[in-house]
Amino acid sequence: MSPQRAAMSSVDRSWLRMDTPENPMMISAVLMFEKPIDITRLKRTLEERFLKFRRFRQRIVDKGDRVYWEDDPLFDLDNHLHRIALPGKAGKDELQALASDFNSSALDFRRPLWQIHYIDNFNGGCALLVRIHHCIADGISLVRVLLSLTDKSPEARLKKISSKPKPAKKPEGTPASRFLHRLVDSSQAGWQQVRLFLDSVREEPNYPLKLATTAGGIAADLVKLGLAPFEPKTSLKQQLVGRKQVAWAEPLDLDDVKACAKILGGTVNDVLLCAATGALSRHFTEQHQTIPDCGIRVAVPFNLRPLDQPIETLGNQFGLVLVGLPVEVTDPLMCFRQVQENMNRLKRSYQAQVTYSLLDLFGRGPDILERRALDLLSKKASAVLTNVPGPRHAVYLAGSKLVQPMFWVPQSGNIGIGMSIFSYAGTVQFGITIDKGIPADPVAVMEYFRDSFRNLYQAAKAKGSAGDLRAAS
Numbered sequence: 001m002s003p004q005r006a007a008m009s010s011v012d013r014s015w016l017r018m019d020t021p022e023n024p025m026m027i028s029a030v031l032m033f034e035k036p037i038d039i040t041r042l043k044r045t046l047e048e049r050f051l052k053f054r055r056f057r058q059r060i061v062d063k064g065d066r067v068y069w070e071d072d073p074l075f076d077l078d079n080h081l082h083r084i085a086l087p088g089k090a091g092k093d094e095l096q097a098l099a100s101d102f103n104s105s106a107l108d109f110r111r112p113l114w115q116i117h118y119i120d121n122f123n124g125g126c127a128l129l130v131r132i133h134h135c136i137a138d139g140i141s142l143v144r145v146l147l148s149l150t151d152k153s154p155e156a157r158l159k160k161i162s163s164k165p166k167p168a169k170k171p172e173g174t175p176a177s178r179f180l181h182r183l184v185d186s187s188q189a190g191w192q193q194v195r196l197f198l199d200s201v202r203e204e205p206n207y208p209l210k211l212a213t214t215a216g217g218i219a220a221d222l223v224k225l226g227l228a229p230f231e232p233k234t235s236l237k238q239q240l241v242g243r244k245q246v247a248w249a250e251p252l253d254l255d256d257v258k259a260c261a262k263i264l265g266g267t268v269n270d271v272l273l274c275a276a277t278g279a280l281s282r283h284f285t286e287q288h289q290t291i292p293d294c295g296i297r298v299a300v301p302f303n304l305r306p307l308d309q310p311i312e313t314l315g316n317q318f319g320l321v322l323v324g325l326p327v328e329v330t331d332p333l334m335c336f337r338q339v340q341e342n343m344n345r346l347k348r349s350y351q352a353q354v355t356y357s358l359l360d361l362f363g364r365g366p367d368i369l370e371r372r373a374l375d376l377l378s379k380k381a382s383a384v385l386t387n388v389p390g391p392r393h394a395v396y397l398a399g400s401k402l403v404q405p406m407f408w409v410p411q412s413g414n415i416g417i418g419m420s421i422f423s424y425a426g427t428v429q430f431g432i433t434i435d436k437g438i439p440a441d442p443v444a445v446m447e448y449f450r451d452s453f454r455n456l457y458q459a460a461k462a463k464g465s466a467g468d469l470r471a472a473s
Contacts, residue, residue, distance in 0.1 A: 005061065005068040008135070013067050016060070016135035018412045022240040022435070024106045025134040025410045027142050030099050030248075033125045034401040039118060041398040043077060046116075049149050051077075055136050055314045059112050072112055079111055085120040095122060096246050099129060103244040103408070103433055107133055125400065137314035139301060139409045143388055143422075145314070150395035150402060232292035234284070236382040240416045240435045247442035248406045248431035249450055256457060257428055263460040264333075266340045269387055271456065272421050272428065273323065273343065274336045276385060278452025279445055281327040281335075286448075287439065295326045298419070299381040301409065321346050322381055332456040333463065383417035384409060390424040406431045 008016070019025040050056060058069040086094040098119070107113045113133035119126055132142055254268075261271045276298075284291045300323045323346060326338040386409050395402050406429055408420045416435030421428065430449050434442045 005070045008067040008069055012135045022242040023411050026131045027134055027139050028103050028408050029130040030406045031128040031402060032404040034403050035125045037126055037398045037400045045149055045398050053314055056112055056114060060109060080114060081116050083118045086122060090121050095127060099246040100244050102129055102131060103246055104242060134410055139386060140388055141314060143407055150397045152395060154396045154399045234292060235287060235289055235439050236417060238437045240414060241437040243436040244433050245436055245442045246433045247446050249446035251427035251429050252453060254423055254426045254428050260457045260460045263464045264336055270340045270343055272387060274339045274456055275449055275453040276419055277325040277327055277335055277339060279448035282448040283440055283445055291328050293328055295324050295328055296382045297322045297324050297380060298383045298385040300385050332459045336456060381415055383419055384411050384415055385419045387421040390422050394425040408433050
């Protein structure tokens with residue numbers, strides 16, 4: 001009996017076809033734990049909570065014009081979970097070097113596209129290095145999947161599991177009857193949309209005008225995206241070699257970040273984007289490079305999946321927005337105001353929905369069309385930057401406390417820098433991955449990020465103190 005297949009969605013197919021030797025389309029994570037994890041318990045946790053998503057047992061079948069998910073008849077967890085040890089002092093430097101190696105290596109397309117490496121004896125505990133292909137799901141979804149493996153306390157009971165996945169339900173009826181069912185469903189859905197539209201018009205007479213205004217806004221954002229100028233030529237836009245360098249900073253105190261945002265009347269996201277802007281500006285200064293007068297842009301994933309709903313199916317449900325970072329502005333408070341203004345403008349736009357629709361369109365068309373469009377879009381950003389909220393309290397995996405998590409999303413086209421911000425248990429983690437073709441020291445940029453935040457926080461407190469004195473007088 002041949003394995004069952006399911007067609008890959010056009011958006012997921014877009015991310016699959018973005019894979020290149022220079023930029024493997026992998027979402028990666030480094031999870032550091034307080035004490036060693038029992039490998040048997042880890043396997044049971046993966047079998048119960050991770051492999052309940054059928055996608056992690058499926059490989060890809062590429063038929064050219066169609067791409068399918070197919071159950072791997074030879075699936076074995078041991079092909080995806082490996083136990084290794086770090087060389088030398090087995091510290092942060094060695095773990096960063098190992099993460100750099102794996103982030104530079106493609107996954108095995110003969111098997112389901114994910115790998116977990118269990119790393120013994122890291123800082124008295126252990127670490128997990130996780131790699132999952134972007135075509136399986138977007139970064140926010142996969143972070144939530146990985147966090148679903150954890151518990152709020154060290155004590156957690158695992159259910160008895162079966163080594164065999166539940167068989168998928170077979171479609172009933174003949175091909176002709178299934179076609180008629182789909183036709184009826186589509187017709188019913190169409191009439192439902194018509195009824196909803198008429199009800200909206202009765203309840204709100206100006207509803208058609210609002211609808212037309214929304215359509216006009218989407219069209220305008222599509223034009224703006226297409227006409228946006230290419231990024232200025234800087235050291236951040238170089239020929240990529242495919243060798244990644246990974247680093248992460250010591251975490252910031254989330255309370256400090258919130259206090260800074262409150263003083264300035266902005267959001268935590270505004271503060272962190274401003275700190276990232278300052279880090280890149282410092283990079284240009286330290287490298288004695290000319291800072292572009294018009295600033296630079298970063299591509300920021302924008303989640304389109306409701307966060308209050310459990311993840312029952314994987315896949316990619318997000319768009320991309322281009323965020324301007326004013327690296328030419330040296331005053332931290334002025335830089336913050338500019339970042340805040342840029343973010344507020346994007347929140348009112350439809351750019352995320354436009355890019356999601358474009359990915360859906362590219363996934364349905366020929367490969368050459370997507371390559372050219374991707375090349376065009378990647379010239380409009382210097383880096384990818386993600387900001388993902390994590391759990392507010394510490395969590396445990398197989399009885400061991402998660403001390404520090406780091407996540408990275410891949411870069412595409414000719415973008416060679418990925419920056420990652422992740423909040424966890426009262427801290428803010430910041431990490432970076434840089435292609436070796438770009439003359440930048442990832443460890444130094446991490447220090448610049450911390451320095452940039454400290455400068456902004458000090459300026460904010462000084463501004464707050466001055467305001468208090470004026471109010472008192």
